[in-house]
Amino acid sequence: MTLASWNVNSLNVRLPQVQQWLQANPVDVLGMQELKLADERFPHAQLQESGYCATVLGQPTYNGVALLHRSPAHEVVRNLPGLDDPQSRVISASVDSEWGRLRVINAYFVNGQEPGSEKFAYKMHWLAHLKQFVQEQLQQYEHLVLMGDFNITAQDCDSWDPQGLRDTIHHTQQERQAFQDLLDMGLVDAFRCFEQPEKSFSWWDYRMLGFQKNRGLRIDYILVSTALRPRLQRCWIDRTPRKWPKPSDHAPVLVSLGDAKAQTAT
DNA sequence: ATGACCGTTCCCAACGGA
Numbered sequence: 001m002t003l004a005s006w007n008v009n010s011l012n013v014r015l016p017q018v019q020q021w022l023q024a025n026p027v028d029v030l031g032m033q034e035l036k037l038a039d040e041r042f043p044h045a046q047l048q049e050s051g052y053c054a055t056v057l058g059q060p061t062y063n064g065v066a067l068l069h070r071s072p073a074h075e076v077v078r079n080l081p082g083l084d085d086p087q088s089r090v091i092s093a094s095v096d097s098e099w100g101r102l103r104v105i106n107a108y109f110v111n112g113q114e115p116g117s118e119k120f121a122y123k124m125h126w127l128a129h130l131k132q133f134v135q136e137q138l139q140q141y142e143h144l145v146l147m148g149d150f151n152i153t154a155q156d157c158d159s160w161d162p163q164g165l166r167d168t169i170h171h172t173q174q175e176r177q178a179f180q181d182l183l184d185m186g187l188v189d190a191f192r193c194f195e196q197p198e199k200s201f202s203w204w205d206y207r208m209l210g211f212q213k214n215r216g217l218r219i220d221y222i223l224v225s226t227a228l229r230p231r232l233q234r235c236w237i238d239r240t241p242r243k244w245p246k247p248s249d250h251a252p253v254l255v256s257l258g259d260a261k262a263q264t265a266t
Numbered sequence: 267a268t269g270a271c272c273g274t275t276c277c278c279a280a281c282g283g284a
Contacts, residue, residue, distance in 0.1 A: 009272075009273070009283085010272090010273055010274080012273090012274095013272090013273070034273095034283090036273070036274070060274090060275095061273090061274055061275070061282095062274085062282075062283095111282080111283060111284060112284090113282080113283085113284085119282095151283095151284070168284095169284065170284065203284070205270085205271075205283095205284070206270085206271035206272055206283095207269075207270040207271045207272090208269090208270055208271090209270095210271090217284075219284075246272090249271085249272075249283085249284080
């Protein structure tokens, strides 16, 4: 089975591209972030035509997340329990797979704007609650995937300019420690389980020909629990839709999970 | 050094994004 994560930067604008992409990439689950639309404006009918049911936590103008799935979703949790947050950033659900239930957490991490700002403080506070939630979910679900727009570069190699951007937003030690804390709970960055091209990124600034010059960041991730690690078959970033007219600034990241006997991950 | 591009909104200029 294949899962994907994509920050679509407005589903209103991007719906045709999402549908076109799904036709070429008939994934089993797609986690989307930055829907920028309210629940009642979610295009359920159009996505149904593409073969998907949707579990949605919308919000007008900002944020908003959804899971698209071919089979029904169960045990849906919206946002982070215990955090009173008006921003719609997390949606979690269980879907059935060949080896049993798979828990999927789809999150749009806080941007944080600038270290030291109020928004950065909110980012760290939100991350603390996310970590607690993921910890609880891991105790409950062995087969777990945490996907989304993390708004963190995990390592220097995930940034086009790690020296110039040192200690700026997405590059701080605090953010990277939070990322590491998630790994330490028993998650692995699926992308780094495979050999990857140098300078693999998932986001490029619209300005300054960022994409053409490959001045990007890898801030979109799919982490899988240790129990799923032997099932990892492939993880990649699909830059194709970033080349389309009026693209999202993010590219989708995909992961294929299969038979545990296929030990291709390094 | 600065801004640059995009999507959003009852202020269509100002904000948020990363």
